[in-house]
Amino acid sequence: MLDYEGDTHIYLQIAAILRERVAGLPAGEPIPSEAEIQEEFGVARTTARRAVHVLREEGLIYTVQGEGAFVGPSTGAPRKQRKVPLYQQIASDLTEQIKAGKYQPRRPIPGETALVKQYGVARETVRRAMALLRERGWIYTVAQRGSYVSQKDSWPET
Numbered sequence: 001m002l003d004y005e006g007d008t009h010i011y012l013q014i015a016a017i018l019r020e021r022v023a024g025l026p027a028g029e030p031i032p033s034e035a036e037i038q039e040e041f042g043v044a045r046t047t048a049r050r051a052v053h054v055l056r057e058e059g060l061i062y063t064v065q066g067e068g069a070f071v072g073p074s075t076g077a078p079r080k081q082r083k084v085p086l087y088q089q090i091a092s093d094l095t096e097q098i099k100a101g102k103y104q105p106r107r108p109i110p111g112e113t114a115l116v117k118q119y120g121v122a123r124e125t126v127r128r129a130m131a132l133l134r135e136r137g138w139i140y141t142v143a144q145r146g147s148y149v150s151q152k153d154s155w156p157e158t
Contacts, residue, residue, distance in 0.1 A: 002041060011050035014041055018051060022060055027072030031061055087128035090119055094129065095138055103149045109139060111146055 002013050014037065022031060032040065037048035052069055055061045063069045084092075094109065103109050110118065115126045130147060133139045137154045141147045 010041075010043060011047045012054065014043065014047065014051035015054035018055055019058075019060060022055070022071045025071045027070075029071045031055075031069045031071060033068055086119075086121055087125050087132065090115070090121070090126065090129035091132040091136075094133060095136075098138055098149055098155075105149045105151050108146050108148050 002010055004010065006013075018031065018037070022029075025031075031052075034045055034048040034052060037043070037051060038045050041048070052061070052063070056063060056069070059073055061069045061071055062073060094103075097103055098109075112123055112126050112130070115121075115129075116123050119126070130139065130141070134141060134147075136156050137150055138156070139147045140150055
């Protein structure tokens with residue numbers, strides 16, 4: 001429980017909580033992201049960042065650009081993969097459905113609103129999944145019409 005009225009900065013209190021948590025974790029284990037810390041403790045991103053910085057300065061964790069923060073010193077420690085982001089899970093699921101024939105080439109896939117409802121995620125998450133599918137060649141989008149499954153010869157090698 002954070003003490004907002006006390007004499008210790010909030011980021012130091014969060015760092016103390018995180019310090020206890022990482023004490024029992026093996027090297028290479030991912031720690032919560034700044035966004036997860038922000039959400040859990042109801043603090044600003046800067047506060048979460050400062051808490052992580054304290055642990056990094058103490059040598060308890062290390063960060064890898066684009067991957068996150070991990071337990072232990074940075075000297076070649078093994079890293080466990082973080083959970084696959086939701087948008088990638090959705091893109092993989094839709095890819096499997098396309099390959100299985102649920103969605104046929106040159107036929108529409110469900111729109112953003114339907115996918116938001118189906119997967120219970122934010123619209124931006126669905127947009128990122130759709131962008132990934134477009135990038136990889138699984139779908140294409142027609143303005144004012146929607147997204148369609150690409151021709152089979154446009155599909156990536158799997």
